[in-house]
Amino acid sequence: MEPTLVVFSGGQDSTTCLLQAIAERGAANVHTVTFAYGQRHKLEVELAEGLAKELGVASHKTITVDWYKDITHNALMDTDTPIAKEAGASCPNTFVDGRNALFLLTAAIYAKGLGIHDLTIGVSEADYSGYPDCREAFVKSMEQTLRLAMDWPFRILAPLQHLTKEQEWALADKLGRLDFVRTRTLTCYEGIPGDGCGKCPACRLRAAGLEAYLRGKGAR
Amino acid sequence: MEPTLVVFSGGQDSTTCLLQAIAERGAANVHTVTFAYGQRHKLEVELAEGLAKELGVASHKTITVDWYKDITHNALMDTDTPIAKEAGASCPNTFVDGRNALFLLTAAIYAKGLGIHDLTIGVSEADYSGYPDCREAFVKSMEQTLRLAMDWPFRILAPLQHLTKEQEWALADKLGRLDFVRTRTLTCYEGIPGDGCGKCPACRLRAAGLEAYLRGKGAR
Numbered sequence: 001m002e003p004t005l006v007v008f009s010g011g012q013d014s015t016t017c018l019l020q021a022i023a024e025r026g027a028a029n030v031h032t033v034t035f036a037y038g039q040r041h042k043l044e045v046e047l048a049e050g051l052a053k054e055l056g057v058a059s060h061k062t063i064t065v066d067w068y069k070d071i072t073h074n075a076l077m078d079t080d081t082p083i084a085k086e087a088g089a090s091c092p093n094t095f096v097d098g099r100n101a102l103f104l105l106t107a108a109i110y111a112k113g114l115g116i117h118d119l120t121i122g123v124s125e126a127d128y129s130g131y132p133d134c135r136e137a138f139v140k141s142m143e144q145t146l147r148l149a150m151d152w153p154f155r156i157l158a159p160l161q162h163l164t165k166e167q168e169w170a171l172a173d174k175l176g177r178l179d180f181v182r183t184r185t186l187t188c189y190e191g192i193p194g195d196g197c198g199k200c201p202a203c204r205l206r207a208a209g210l211e212a213y214l215r216g217k218g219a220r
Numbered sequence: 221m222e223p224t225l226v227v228f229s230g231g232q233d234s235t236t237c238l239l240q241a242i243a244e245r246g247a248a249n250v251h252t253v254t255f256a257y258g259q260r261h262k263l264e265v266e267l268a269e270g271l272a273k274e275l276g277v278a279s280h281k282t283i284t285v286d287w288y289k290d291i292t293h294n295a296l297m298d299t300d301t302p303i304a305k306e307a308g309a310s311c312p313n314t315f316v317d318g319r320n321a322l323f324l325l326t327a328a329i330y331a332k333g334l335g336i337h338d339l340t341i342g343v344s345e346a347d348y349s350g351y352p353d354c355r356e357a358f359v360k361s362m363e364q365t366l367r368l369a370m371d372w373p374f375r376i377l378a379p380l381q382h383l384t385k386e387q388e389w390a391l392a393d394k395l396g397r398l399d400f401v402r403t404r405t406l407t408c409y410e411g412i413p414g415d416g417c418g419k420c421p422a423c424r425l426r427a428a429g430l431e432a433y434l435r436g437k438g439a440r
Contacts (some may be wrong), residue, residue: 020255063291067283071330098329105325109318110291145365148358149321208411 001025001057004118004157005111007103008032009189010048012206013122013160016168018055019177020190021120021158027056031114034062037099038069038077044193046185047193058113064105092129092201094189100133101142108146108154117153124160124168136161139200166216167207175212182210221245223278224338224377228252228284230268232409232426233342234379236388238275239397241340242381247276252333253327257288258297268415274275276416279334283326290316311348312421314409320353321362328366328374337373339384344380344437351423356381381408385429386436393433402430 004021008014017136021030034048045062069077074096081093086204100123118124123134132138136158143156160168188196188203196203224241228234241250254268265282272280289297294316301313320343327339343354352358356378363376380388392401408416408423416423 014359061291062285066286067326067432068329071281071283071326072333096331097370098325098366101365102329105318105321106287106291108320109288112317113292132371135368135370139366141361141368142363145358145361148355148361150354151352208440214319 001029001112001198002118003029003031003116004120005031005033005107005116005150006057006120007107008034008048008052008060009122009186010034010044010051012124012165012185013124013187015051015122015181015185016172016175016177017054017120017122017159018057019181020171021174022055022057023175029056030145031111031116032057032060032109034060035065035100035103035106036062037065037096043191043193044186051184061110063110065102065106067103068096068102075170094115094129095131096202098133100131100138102140104156105146105149108150108152110152111154112152118155120157120159123158124158124163126162126164126167129205165205166212169210169213173217222338223249223251223334223336224333224340224378225251225327225336226237226251226340227342228254228268228272228280228329230254230264230405231342232385232388232401232405233344233407235271235342235401235405236395236397237342237379237390238277239395240270240345240391241391242277243277243395248278250277251331252277252280252331254280255285255323255326256282257285257312257316257322259394260412263411263413266400271404272303280331283330285326288316288322288383289418314421319352319408320351320358324376325366325369328370328372331374332370332372337376338377340377342380342381343378344383346382346384346387349425385425386432389433400432420421 006018006021008018026189032052034045036045049060049062074093104121111119125135139156139158143154146154172178183194183208187206188192191201224243225276226238228238250435252272256265269282270282275298293314324339324341331339345355359376359378361412363374366374403414406413410417
C-alpha cells in the first residue's frame with residue numbers, strides 16, 4: 001500500500017480526508033502535516049496534533065510559517081479585521097493568498113524527503129466560498145508544477161473536490177465517523193470546536209450541510 | 221512602466237537580472253526579495269540587502285524560511301555534507317528540493333499584496349547543473365499555477381532562461397556592469413564574493429563563462 005501525506009488542519013474537511021485515507025490504506029501508511037501560519041486560533045494546531053496522534057498516524061509534523069503574516073493581509077490572520085465579503089469581491093476577506101499552494105508545495109518537499117508520492121488535501125469546489133485555490137483547475141496545475149519542480153511523481157488527491165458539505169457528511173457517516181467529525185473537529189472562525197459558534201460563515205455552511213444530510217437520511 | 225519584483229540572491233544570475241530590470245524599468249519600478257532559507261552563508265543575505273540598497277530599488281524585503289532545513293536535506297544547507305554529484309544522480313547534492321517554486325510562490329504572495337504582476341527570476345537551463353526547477357517547462361507551469369491559485373495575472377520573467385554563462389557575462393557587459401557583477405556578487409559555494417574560491421562547481425562554471433566571453437571579446 002502506497003503511503004500518503006495528508007495536509008491536516010483538524011477541520012471537518014481534512015479530518016474526513018484523513019479518516020478516509022486511514023480506512024483505505026491503514027494508519028501505518030498515513031502521515032500528517034499541519035501548518036501554523038498565523039491563523040486566528042492556535043488551538044487549531046494543537047487540536048490537529050492531538051487528533052493525528054489519537055488516530056495513530058505513522059508520523060505527524062507541524063511546520064511553522066512565520067513570514068506569512070508579514071507579507072499578506074486577510075481577516076483570517078489579522079484579528080482586528082472583521083470577517084466579511086465586500087460587495088463585488090470574488091471571495092470573502094478570509095481568503096489567504098496562496099495558502100493551498102504553499103501547503104501543497106511545502107508538503108511535497110517534505111513528502112519527497114520521506115519517499116512519499118501521494119499528497120491528500122481536503123479542498124472542495126462545491127459549496128466553496130469562491131477561493132480560487134480550491135478549484136480542480138488549480139489542483140491539477142499544482143500537481144504538474146510539483147512534478148516538474150522536483151522530478152518526482154507526485155499525485156495530489158483531493159477526494160472532496162466535487163462533494164458538497166452534505167455529501168461530505170454522508171462520507172463521514174459511511175466511514176462510521178460522523179460523530180467523531182461532528183464533535184471533535186474545528187471549522188469555526190471563532191475557534192470553537194464541534195458545532196462551533198453557529199454564526200460565522202464556516203459554521204453556517206457546516207451546519208446547513210449536516211442538517212440537509214440528516215434530513216435526507218431521516219426521510220429514507 | 222509596470223513594476224517588477226526580482227527574486228534576488230546577490231549572485232551573478234539574479235544581479236544581472238536586477239541590473240537589466242533597473243535599466244529597462246528604472247529603479248523606482250523595481251522591488252527585490254531575498255530569502256534566508258538556511259543556505260551555507262548568511263553573508264549572501266546581507267550582501268544581497270546591501271546591493272539592493274546601493275542600486276536604489278523601490279523596496280527590499282528579506283523573508284526568512286525557518287522550516288526548510290527541518291524538512292529536507294542537501295549539501296547547500298547541511299554544512300557537514302560535502303558537495304558532490306553522485307554517480308547516476310540527475311543533479312548535484314546541492315539541489316534544494318522545491319527552492320525555486322518556494323521562492324516564486326512566496327514572491328507572488330508578496331507581490332500581489334503590493335499590486336505587482338511581474339516576477340523576475342534568474343533561472344537558466346543552459347549551463348545549468350541539472351536542477352529541474354531551472355527548466356522553462358517548470359517556469360511556465362509555475363506561472364499558470366500561480367495565476368490559478370490567486371486569481372491574479374502574474375507573469376514570470378526569466379530573462380536568462382536560454383543564456384549560457386558566457387552570454388550572461390555579455391549581457392552584464394552590454395549593461396555596462398561587467399565589473400560590478402564580477403567583483404560584487406557572490407556565487408561561490410564557499411561564500412567568497414567576486415571571483416570566489418575558484419574551485420567549487422559554481423566558481424568553475426562562472427569563471428569558464430567569463431573566460432570564454434573575454435576571449436571572444438578580445439578576438440573581435
